[in-house]
Amino acid sequence: MTEKQQNILNSALRLFATEGVDSTSTSKIAKHAGVSEGLIFRHFTNKEGLLQAILENGREKSDAYFHSVMQVKDPKERLLMTLHLPFVIPSDEYDFWRLFYTLKWQRGPMEHEGMNLFRNSMKEAFEELGYTNPSAEAQLVEALIDGVATEVLLKEIYPKPLLDCILEKYKLK
Amino acid sequence: MTEKQQNILNSALRLFATEGVDSTSTSKIAKHAGVSEGLIFRHFTNKEGLLQAILENGREKSDAYFHSVMQVKDPKERLLMTLHLPFVIPSDEYDFWRLFYTLKWQRGPMEHEGMNLFRNSMKEAFEELGYTNPSAEAQLVEALIDGVATEVLLKEIYPKPLLDCILEKYKLK
């Protein structure tokens, strides 16, 4: 992976995330990356290939997240960490997550294996905690995380009070 | 508003919502609507004008929603209706809401006055109900609604159990 190759990846992610994949032209990416347009195609075959390379990158990072949460054995602790997720997104990953959420609406669910494992581990946590409907609870947590992550990624928010409200709902406070 | 004009609006909404604004060409819209391409520009000036017409339409409908909820005086009842919102989206408005959420990520917040009023009415409900931090609670409800609406719009879900979980968190069950 040369420096220019990395530049292309970075620029494309930034532009895809902020302006959308379809309205970002390859020439714009090239200019932003300080690179010739042709180079993009040399390295990534086509625009779709570039997008896939970016997604592959991000998937690895996000799986690391999920993995670290799933390793926690205590269900209460695991739920707690899960609810924290939207608030601990590293700011240098904001672009990726913006892109991720955008694509959900255009290219279907963006599912990958790591996410299914995670979903299941949430369900198990609720089972162990004796909740009445663990799988609905897991679905709710997922929706909640997505909603809160959206607020975090798109608006200025004050994390502390919001987090407090959430934890109180799950009697973790 | 002639029939063909309406056809254009319907087709554009469907295509914008499912494939994205930028990757939907005017010629595709024209074919889908059974109309000449030129007609689109006669009626809506340009593609952006077409999009705006669609959004204006949807805004009116959604404001009707919000308005009906805000009229409810009892705070508990109002909160209850609010939490129901994602589950009572008429299926013929799914396209609009899909488009709405997509655009949030590309063109900023999609805010309009009706939404601010609504936000405030939620905050007031939590005040009246004696919650510690009403404005954070309102923000949480908004995130929750968005997250749940996303599930409803993008996945198959079983509304009943999910709703039960939510109501239980707010002691409405």
Add this chain to the structure above:
DNA sequence: GTCTATACCAGGATAGAC
């Protein structure tokens, strides 16, 4: 109000030199 024809440009992609 509506269609056909067409202008014009921008975007994705390739070829070939260095």
Add this chain to the structure above:
DNA sequence: GTCTATCCTGGTATAGAC
């Protein structure tokens, strides 16, 4: 690995006839 030059398609938009 990288750049320059270029091709070609298809997208937005306009003009003019009916």
